[in-house]
Amino acid sequence: MLNMSAHTLARNKFTSIGIFLALTFVLSAIYYSLIICSGTLGSGWGQFTMGLMWCPGISALITLKILKRDFADLGWKWGKTKYQIRSYLLPLLYTFIAYLLIWIFGWGEFYNKEFVVKLSNSFGFGEIGDGLVIACYVLLFGIFGTIRSASSALGEEIGWRGFLVSELYPNLGYTKTSLISGVVWGVWHLPILLFADYNSGTPLWYAMTCFMVLIISMSFIYTWFRIKSGSLWTAVLLHASHNLFIQNIFTPLTQDTGNTAYYIDEFGIVLPMVSVGFAIYYWSKQNELHSLEEKV
Known part of the structure; x- marks a missing residue:
């Protein structure tokens, strides 16, 4: 009888996952089409991308x-603040x-002087020195940029770590949950990587390989924090901080030295290799x- 109940529970879990994934990819197809037709993630003033990022959460x-299940199952509680702080700082x-x-x-050079000139002009402070311009930019974006980044990251994380991880983990454990959720998370990004401009200009096979290694390894980190803290918000902060520091700070500040695209960002080789090391640590x-159940 106990075995039967366990099998029934597992079957129900995988049925719920099937519904979630079907809804996610059906809804996402709308935004895939809009982004791919325009060729850029910036189309629709960036709102197509925002819509896409909210598809997993809505699903x-x-x-x-x-x-007929409780929304509280997604892990809305804050948990211990130390895990939220670590989630923000780790990326x-x-x-x-x-x-x-x-x-x-x-492989790239610090710093991109043209980008810093644009920053300096946008601040309107006159000549205050490149170092101070960069420091002000990092500080302002590190605080207020995180809030904006979290608004889009929340849409994904309600789906990936709030729902999918919490469905997989009780039956499959940490390693399989991290692998499966990481593969799903990565595959969900592929249409805009392959058919729009969500890449750094390297060959598609190279960008896709680097990206999938990064995403799957990151999944081990996200899953660890989600289970350890019992909170969805660790994943939101990880995701928001990750996007912010890579896309808005470190990549723009790096000067191209010829083949820099093969090394930087989520589509170059270095960040995935570093993230593999972090994934092994959390594993x-x-x-x-x-x-x-003890945490949520």
């Missing part, structure tokens, strides 16, 4: 409504390590995780 909410750490390696080995700490 998760619809799935719970269909199944800064691994991104800094990756770009420091890029600058040291000459080695999986014994610290307990059942999701």
